[in-house]
Amino acid sequence: MAEQKRVTYTIDEQGIATVCLNRADKLNAIDMGMFQAVNATTRALKKDPSVRAVIVKGNGSDFCSGLDVKSILTSKTDAMKLLFKWWPFSPNGAQRFSLGWREIPAPVIFAIHGRCWGGGLQLASGGDFRIATPDASFSIMEAKWGLIPDMGGAIAFRELMRKDHTLEMAMTAKEIIGEQAKEYGLVTKIEEDPFEAAYALALECINxxxxxxxxxxxxxxxxxxxxxxxxxxxxxxxxxxxxxxxxxxxxxxxxxxxxxxxxxxxxxxx
Structure with missing residues (x-):
């Protein structure tokens, strides 16, 4: 049986692209295949002049539960591939995972439900807007694994949050829910149906x-x-x-x- 694609996307007649993280059986945890698929998707959408807006969501019970630690950290080769860069001031593969959405010349809206943790939160922070369910949970999870956020969080978090809130979350790996995430600046809007709200915002933009x-x-x-x-x-x-x-x-x-x-x-x- 062929392995399911990590990321899928469609573009409708309005020019609105819907991107789906498609590893629901693993809570959309990020493995090497997910890194590669997301980076390939942002490159493709960036080059497509028919794309007027982008909505990103996760299939299954959670938007993204973060790094698939077992998959990534057990392979030193994969870890080095992600962190390697020719020029110190350019993004590596892990950083493009978040920052690549900024290069798409159209609004990018993340529709978030369930867990949005670790690398999943850095992924969503690369978008222009984040709409989440009231019970969606957010965490800068890397400290739990003895790591720091390294997927572009140093850029995204400083633009969205106060420094003390960022340090609090990064140092403790604490989890915050919906309204508190909005208060911290991580979330643009709280909605019961974030995809429906994201689509409505996309329609406003493409007008x-x-x-x-x-x-x-x-x-x-x-x-x-x-x-x-x-x-x-x-x-x-x-x-x-x-x-x-x-x-x-x-x-x-x-x-x-x-x-x-x-x-x-x-x-x-x-």
């Missing part, structure tokens, strides 16, 4: 120009921690690129004639 979505995402990722000068320069440069694009004129027409909305053309902003 706007794909160039605007891509430019906003790139602008804020590139300037959130930059100098004021760099932020002002990129804001102006990206605005010029967006304003000169064909989708800008289409956006104006759509607002002036809401009953006769013309479709946007494929994303031009890069």
């Amino acid at each position: 706007r120009s794909p160039d605007v979505l891509a430019a906003n995402k790139k602008l804020y990722h590139n300037t959130w921690w930059s100098s004021p000068g760099k932020a002002l320069w990129l804001e102006t440069w990206y605005q010029i690129k967006v304003a000169l694009g064909k989708n800008r004129a289409i956006a104006v027409k759509r607002e002036r004639k809401p009953d006769d909305k013309k479709d946007y053309i494929a994303r031009q902003f890069k």
Whole structure:
């Protein structure tokens, strides 16, 4: 019997891609195959101009229970493959697992239920939005195994949480639930049906120009921690690129004639 694909995705007629972590029998725990499948998926979605928004969910009882410790840590070769990098300031395979979602020029929304622990939390933190059930649980679990979070958490957590909350979770491996995770900044919204809410948010986003979505995402990722000068320069440069694009004129027409909305053309902003 062929092994089930670790990650699957479909793109509907609206251009909304639904990505599923597909290792439900192991609570979507992350093994080498999951690392490879997620990284291949983000590369494919990044290159596909038809993708207007992305929703990521987990099949089964949990979004992702974290690292499959037995699988990864028992293979020194796999661990070295994940941690190896040619250039110290570029992401390795484990870090791309989270940071790769940032490179997709469209909104990425994580729909979370059940456990979102360890590497699963770092994965979800790489998205633009996180919508979770009230009873979803979150943990920076790595301390339990004598490790530190190393899948891009040093970037994602500092943008989402206060430093003391991050240190508390990373040092204790404590578990927090729904509303507390929202209070800490890990969760954007709490909803009973996070996928339905994620899809509704995706529809709101794709009502706007794909160039605007891509430019906003790139602008804020590139300037959130930059100098004021760099932020002002990129804001102006990206605005010029967006304003000169064909989708800008289409956006104006759509607002002036809401009953006769013309479709946007494929994303031009890069």
